[in-house]
Amino acid sequence: MDREEFRRRAHELVDWMADYLEGVEAYPVRAQVAPGETKAKLPAGPPAKAEPFEEIFADFERDLLPGMTHWQHPSFFAYFPANSSPPSVLAEMLTATLAAQCMLWQTSPAASELEDRVLDWLVGMLGLPADFKGVIQDSATSATLAAILTAREQATDWQANEIGLAALGAKGTELVVYCSTEAHSSIEKGLKVAGLGRRNLRRIETGEDFAMRPEALAAAITEDRAAGRTPACLVASIGGTGTGAMDPLRPLGEICRREGLWLHVDAAWAGSALILPEERGLLDGIELADSFVFNPHKWLFTNFDCTAFFLRDVAALERTLALVPEYLKSPEGRAVTDYQNWSVPLGRRFRALKLWFVIRAYGVEGLRAMLRRHLTWARELHDQVAAAEDFEILSPLRLSLFSFRYHPAHGRAGGDLDEARLEALNTRLLECLNDSGKLYLTQNRVRGRYAIRFVVGQTSTQRRPVLAAWEIIQASARGLEP
Numbered sequence: 001m002d003r004e005e006f007r008r009r010a011h012e013l014v015d016w017m018a019d020y021l022e023g024v025e026a027y028p029v030r031a032q033v034a035p036g037e038t039k040a041k042l043p044a045g046p047p048a049k050a051e052p053f054e055e056i057f058a059d060f061e062r063d064l065l066p067g068m069t070h071w072q073h074p075s076f077f078a079y080f081p082a083n084s085s086p087p088s089v090l091a092e093m094l095t096a097t098l099a100a101q102c103m104l105w106q107t108s109p110a111a112s113e114l115e116d117r118v119l120d121w122l123v124g125m126l127g128l129p130a131d132f133k134g135v136i137q138d139s140a141t142s143a144t145l146a147a148i149l150t151a152r153e154q155a156t157d158w159q160a161n162e163i164g165l166a167a168l169g170a171k172g173t174e175l176v177v178y179c180s181t182e183a184h185s186s187i188e189k190g191l192k193v194a195g196l197g198r199r200n201l202r203r204i205e206t207g208e209d210f211a212m213r214p215e216a217l218a219a220a221i222t223e224d225r226a227a228g229r230t231p232a233c234l235v236a237s238i239g240g241t242g243t244g245a246m247d248p249l250r251p252l253g254e255i256c257r258r259e260g261l262w263l264h265v266d267a268a269w270a271g272s273a274l275i276l277p278e279e280r281g282l283l284d285g286i287e288l289a290d291s292f293v294f295n296p297h298k299w300l301f302t303n304f305d306c307t308a309f310f311l312r313d314v315a316a317l318e319r320t321l322a323l324v325p326e327y328l329k330s331p332e333g334r335a336v337t338d339y340q341n342w343s344v345p346l347g348r349r350f351r352a353l354k355l356w357f358v359i360r361a362y363g364v365e366g367l368r369a370m371l372r373r374h375l376t377w378a379r380e381l382h383d384q385v386a387a388a389e390d391f392e393i394l395s396p397l398r399l400s401l402f403s404f405r406y407h408p409a410h411g412r413a414g415g416d417l418d419e420a421r422l423e424a425l426n427t428r429l430l431e432c433l434n435d436s437g438k439l440y441l442t443q444n445r446v447r448g449r450y451a452i453r454f455v456v457g458q459t460s461t462q463r464r465p466v467l468a469a470w471e472i473i474q475a476s477a478r479g480l481e482p
């Protein structure tokens, strides 16, 4: 493809992109294809000769697009959103065009310094402690892994990296990490990858409100110490994936300080809402934390991938991850930040650019207004579901997330359905909703009970699709044979 054709095709694609976003409601939200259906349309081998762009693009539209789930559809209420926005997409186009590897300051000084500056902005926007420094990672999973690795090193006097866990004996093989029963699976994955063993993750019980009980944490730490194990790290959740659980940072942080545990806060989804001054109460005690992660790619209108990871003691992270072989040395040395030393992968895309575009294009006030609208619509919907006699809220509204189930004859003596039938009924309801292509929701288990989650957070959603979803849910549910 020569430069002229690139220019022409790029203009055509921008038109396609704008049309797509404008008309995205015409697509089924969740892809309506069977396993293997897309692959069957693709040739078994690559073409030997160059193919015209028209053909490649026609195949994209014909063969691939039907197999895509439309995350930017206003009726996407599943998982957590991966909410993009026009300024973010434009920045991604520039990032792709510059195609820079931003691993060292020298490999793109502007990328390093913009990352430094924009993450300092986020510290102020979220109300994080002023001495937190940030770095962009690809995912919250990677950031939490980096926190667990750093906690592992701190707990082993920086020896695990040197001689391996096995050589440390019990001090290396019996490190314990804590989180609540509501915490995300990325923590367990972190233990697996860090070589700590998933059995050394203690899932601490939660109270009525799904928040970790500090006294249960303290008891678990005491028990582990008595058994000769070494408590190393607590991962607290601000906005657990299933129920939006919010752990109380202050009492948990006090326990961590007393016991010498690294406190990492996973606010992957809910962190974005902390730009709202009225939600800052959730951060009470954050000054006791060692690290904090949130995903602007979930709810701050910035394309995946963009995870913001903050720490107080960056030197500890560097000591854990840094390696500078001859070919990565640069004359600036320690006078500059080489972000490759702050994350597991060496290579890094220019991800700060999209965040900078987004924050500037909307302004902090604009971003707050968008989030407040989501919160208002989620509240309105939640209250309608709560008021319906044949529906039951299983986890109450946390920011813009709640879960519910269809429960006909709820509480009616003689007519009530048992748990197994309720689960079967709601599984069918969810399938029926998602098969309709009109909206997309996902499931969770709340205290053992099958629940349907509802999250408002898609960039282009409005009050209308949110309330329309409720009409569709009721009609579909009441059309099912219990």
Ligand SMILES: Cc1ncc(COP(=O)(O)O)c(C=O)c1O
Pocket: 080, 138, 139, 140, 141, 142, 184, 186, 239, 240, 241, 266, 267, 268, 269, 295, 307
């Ligand atoms: C609370 C929480 N933590 C961590 C993650 C993992 O995020 P990522 O996909 O960025 O690794 C998620 C994903 O939904 C999450 O909800």
